[in-house]
């Protein structure tokens with residue numbers, strides 16, 4: 001495969017399974033992992049499979065690197081991240097193309113994802129001078145108390161296929177300025193994007209004399225590499241992005257060794273449309289939320305909870321808008337929607353639609369698998385609109401595909417909020433309303449129970465400046481902006497006695 005962007009990114013026919021910064025190693029003696037494009041079904045490249053000895057090498061190298069990296073001043077660590085950001089700017093176009101080609105999102109979204117990496121680098125550079133702790137007044141005379149934040153060690157990053165590069169950057173850049181080192185296991189559905197990044201940033205490590213091991217990747221199956229990581233006591237923090245099923249496995253393994261975890265798992269995101277909603281804003285937000293990334297964003301809109309007075313109007317407007325969605329090659333910028341990631345995802349979508357039918361839901365638009373010229377990979381589907389009820393079993397689940405369930409409510413917004421919250425997941429939510437009372441109710445303590453709650457914008461996507469994450473089955477912890485950095489550091493409370501007495505706390509007298 002000799003696509004120009006692969007050449008620009010240094011991706012040949014066979015890539016090595018591990019890299020500890022600038023040095024790639026490992027081999028293909030244990031077989032290879034192949035990466036196919038869902039856009040045209042073609043083989044993009046092969047990667048040797050990592051062995052247990054490769055895993056040991058990566059973690060031992062990271063452990064050694066941490067002993068050095070933790071003592072580098074944080075702003076100097078930020079300088080490395082700044083230079084990585086510069087490198088990412090240089091490869092934004094080819095990397096965005098590879099993201100699009102390897103996992104199927106539209107080129108615009110592929111480029112947007114790389115932009116997100118660049119933005120998080122900039123954010124982390126600023127953060128490297130702002131890792132603040134608090135001081136507090138001691139109850140004892142001549143004592144000073146404060147807290148400081150120290151680097152934690154190795155951060156294990158496990159990423160999902162749908163944001164194959166941005167999730168790594170959210171974690172690795174914050175970890176790096178916090179003085180941690182990171183080991184990344186990319187998704188086996190999009191491993192070449194990881195290799196492309198390290199091909200580019202290797203120079204930055206070399207130019208700055210950064211020891212091997214500050215940032216690494218290892219390509220291998222979740223059940224081998226992933227399992228080794230989550231059970232490894234040398235890795236104090238695992239940040240895992242993926243399905244709730246895998247997240248529960250990660251949580252169990254980490255909890256058994258009292259390791260920490262950040263879990264960014266499945267969502268089942270709803271938009272509430274109230275009688276006062278401005279449909280000029282609502283309809284495009286819904287269509288992008290459901291069809292963007294072919295419904296394969298954790299924040300994709302999966303449910304609409306529509307007031308009965310608006311229902312027919314919204315339904316008609318959506319069907320009309322869906323007929324204009326152009327589906328096809330994700331690298332062709334005239335298309336809105338590319339393929340699903342693989343034929344397994346297509347089958348999951350078809351199975352979900354069958355379950356919906358059996359539960360009495362009606363498919364009112366789309367859902368078919370597309371065939372014919374341009375659709376040979378078998379991964380293209382028509383986005384689908386289904387009339388359903390929130391309590392149906394299939395509506396309670398996250399199906400990672402462009403299926404939108406329309407549900408109705410009557411009465412006050414409280415009833416819509418109850419439906420919105422009435423699923424096991426808690427990632428993203430939105431309300432379209434111009435009524436301040438409804439909006440405030442939605443944002444109140446009785447309102448949305450999700451990690452993200454938006455007003456007059458959709459559920460899909462988030463800015464890197466905010467803390468990103470969810471509640472309930474979506475997991476725990478936050479990534480990216482705000483004070484998410486605290487998850488990557490250990491907090492230490494310090495008490496200093498600068499007096500000549502030794503007063504005990506709580507007034508305790510202890511004469512010896």
Ligand code: NAD
Pocket residue numbers: 158159160161162163185186187188221222223225226227230241242243244245246247249250263264265266267297298299398400427469470474
């Ligand atoms: P997945 O759960 O199949 O895989 C996620 C990652 O976990 C992969 O790298 C996989 O190899 C690894 N893995 C599998 N078994 C493992 C094990 N036993 N131990 C350790 N790691 C293991 O998910 P996917 O299909 O790649 O991604 C889609 C899912 O990710 C959806 O549910 C989506 O909602 C979720 N997601 C969530 C967020 C978020 O921020 N909340 C973001 C992106 C994706």
